Amino acid sequence: MFDQKELRRDPVPAEQAENRSMSALNPNISRRDFIKGVICSGATVAAAGYMLQGGQALAAASGTVERLVSLNVNGQVRRVDVLPNETLAMTLRYKLGLTGVKLSCDRAECGACTVLLDDMDFYSCSMLTHSVRNRKIITVEGLSSPSGKLHPVQQAFVDELGPQCGFCTPGQVLSAVALLKVNPKPTREEAALAMSGNLCRCGAYDHYLKAIMRVAGGV
Amino acid sequence: MIADMMRNFELYQPSRMEDALALLDRYGKDGWRMAGGKDSLDWFKDRVKNPKAVIDLMGIAELKGIREVKDGIEIGALTTLTEVEKHPLIQKQYGLLATAARRVASPQIRNAGTLGGNAAQDARCWYYRDGFPCYRAGGNTCYADTPEAMNREHTLFGADRCVAVTPSDTAPVLVVLGAKMVIRSSKGERVVEAKDFFIGPGVDITRMTVLEPEEILTTIQIPKTWAGAQFFFEKIADRQTWDFALVSVASAMFIKGGVIDRISIACGGVECVPRHLKVVEDIVRGEKQSEETADLAGQAAVRGAIPLNYNHFKVPLMQNLVKRAIRSA
Numbered sequence A: 001m002f003d004q005k006e007l008r009r010d011p012v013p014a015e016q017a018e019n020r021s022m023s024a025l026n027p028n029i030s031r032r033d034f035i036k037g038v039i040c041s042g043a044t045v046a047a048a049g050y051m052l053q054g055g056q057a058l059a060a061a062s063g064t065v066e067r068l069v070s071l072n073v074n075g076q077v078r079r080v081d082v083l084p085n086e087t088l089a090m091t092l093r094y095k096l097g098l099t100g101v102k103l104s105c106d107r108a109e110c111g112a113c114t115v116l117l118d119d120m121d122f123y124s125c126s127m128l129t130h131s132v133r134n135r136k137i138i139t140v141e142g143l144s145s146p147s148g149k150l151h152p153v154q155q156a157f158v159d160e161l162g163p164q165c166g167f168c169t170p171g172q173v174l175s176a177v178a179l180l181k182v183n184p185k186p187t188r189e190e191a192a193l194a195m196s197g198n199l200c201r202c203g204a205y206d207h208y209l210k211a212i213m214r215v216a217g218g219v
Numbered sequence B: 001m002i003a004d005m006m007r008n009f010e011l012y013q014p015s016r017m018e019d020a021l022a023l024l025d026r027y028g029k030d031g032w033r034m035a036g037g038k039d040s041l042d043w044f045k046d047r048v049k050n051p052k053a054v055i056d057l058m059g060i061a062e063l064k065g066i067r068e069v070k071d072g073i074e075i076g077a078l079t080t081l082t083e084v085e086k087h088p089l090i091q092k093q094y095g096l097l098a099t100a101a102r103r104v105a106s107p108q109i110r111n112a113g114t115l116g117g118n119a120a121q122d123a124r125c126w127y128y129r130d131g132f133p134c135y136r137a138g139g140n141t142c143y144a145d146t147p148e149a150m151n152r153e154h155t156l157f158g159a160d161r162c163v164a165v166t167p168s169d170t171a172p173v174l175v176v177l178g179a180k181m182v183i184r185s186s187k188g189e190r191v192v193e194a195k196d197f198f199i200g201p202g203v204d205i206t207r208m209t210v211l212e213p214e215e216i217l218t219t220i221q222i223p224k225t226w227a228g229a230q231f232f233f234e235k236i237a238d239r240q241t242w243d244f245a246l247v248s249v250a251s252a253m254f255i256k257g258g259v260i261d262r263i264s265i266a267c268g269g270v271e272c273v274p275r276h277l278k279v280v281e282d283i284v285r286g287e288k289q290s291e292e293t294a295d296l297a298g299q300a301a302v303r304g305a306i307p308l309n310y311n312h313f314k315v316p317l318m319q320n321l322v323k324r325a326i327r328s329a
């Protein structure tokens, strides 16, 4: 049970402090409302202001984020508790267990964390999870069919002996899938440009390009 | 591996302009406008900038999209660089901007990064980015302008305590095309010419643009002035992907009977702001587009350059890029 006296002693972040002062204002504020306030991420200071003034639903009025979000990942809706400062790579890898999302530079400089959002490739290390709530997220785990049949790009990567150590491979595969979606018959130059945001320390670039050309040519 | 977790901040995702502006008013300097986040998140991860509140602008629909208007085109500040690069009208009439957008960073960064964010991005001097208490950060030293400093990437012109350069690939293009930057705050709207939008350390050493903390760049208007001109863009960087320009050049010309009738030209990577080469424009206007004219233009472009210890190479690089622009555009 929450005890208000108890709460008052704890050092609390601003938004909870706001709730605290609200409950101080209004002793009838329910425990349920209070918990809701805590689940909401920070930034409720403004909201509380609006709420007191107009009774408007604060979140809608000011755009504060709710921490409990639904993400559409690999065709499934996943509910997850997301911090305001959490990157998509963190959520996917450490909360949803999708370890095909690699974290390497964490600075938008390597491509290991590449995922698809609505069929385009993005660095998941450099986006906030809260900014992709309404998008269709695909990681490498979502490419093969449920029966385990590989996506044509994955199969081509295997056939061309694409990966060496394999660390960059999920990102490379996803960038290739994104390219072929908008340009099913790329030239080698177009493919190289589209893949240029993915580093490969093993230097398997040529194999990857060959694999893409294999899929494009229907070999 | 995660080196740094960002510090906590409050995240707002308003979908209406009024709400975003009210939030900026409320937080002032403690608030942070975020578009694609490709500049912002690195600051937060390095814990060099630690805003209390981040206002994610990407939910505001009116800030996105490319529209044809009577006097040219209007590009919402939150339009992504990929959209700018791929847009048929931009490719056809203002190809210079499409080319520059395509040279930014990497495909994944262009898919997320916005034109407004690219123009408004902060300096890439690594002393500053690493949190050194330099002039730009409010201190009283420039760590890049000392005898041992790594200043290969830094300025040739306009040093004033700080020697950082404009990192943006699109900024010189916006200056060349005579773009107008539409800026809004809760108090109203103002329109600033691109050439006045970017500011050097002499004007305000702590920021790169005229944007005040409570303002939002809403639209970038490109007038018809240079539509369909002969364009030239070249960016020299250590790698083709990710790396910022050491020097870049952007130009637009109209040639009549082999003679340069009208010209607009600017360089990136050589000053804190895009360096508009008015002296070059004056020299070549009315001249034949020839090797000789190009030579003169190159020489004039670098006059007055003051290199630092490790960036002397930028002088001939800039000279040659300007020559190429005049010759082959």
Ligand SMILES: Cc1cc2nc3c(=O)[nH]c(=O)nc-3n(C[C@H](O)[C@H](O)[C@H](O)COP(=O)(O)OP(=O)(O)OC[C@H]3O[C@@H](n4cnc5c(N)ncnc54)[C@H](O)[C@@H]3O)c2cc1C
Pocket (backbone or CB within 6 Å): A107, A108, A109, B032, B033, B034, B035, B036, B037, B038, B039, B040, B041, B042, B057, B077, B078, B081, B103, B104, B105, B106, B109, B112, B113, B114, B115, B116, B117, B118, B119, B120, B121, B122, B167, B168, B169, B170, B211, B215, B216, B217, B218, B242, B243, B244, B245
């Ligand atoms: C690895 C890497 C390589 C890069 N290489 C290049 C390169 O080669 N060339 C290049 O030009 N850039 C490069 N960049 C920078 C990057 O491309 C730009 O920072 C990007 O375009 C910024 O767009 P954004 O929308 O992500 O900006 P954000 O990070 O969201 O914003 C950048 C800045 O602009 C402000 N801002 C954004 N939108 C608005 C608005 N509408 N109104 C007011 N203020 C606003 C923000 O407050 C912030 O200070 C690179 C970045 C990285 C991480």
Ligand code: FES
Pocket (backbone or CB within 6 Å): A102, A103, A104, A105, A106, A107, A108, A109, A110, A111, A112, A113, A114, A123, A124, A125, A126
């Ligand atoms: S981990 Fe995201 S680009 Fe390197």
Ligand code: FES
Pocket (backbone or CB within 6 Å): A162, A163, A164, A165, A166, A167, A168, A169, A199, A200, A201, A202, A203, A204
């Ligand atoms: S296969 Fe080893 S990094 Fe690419």
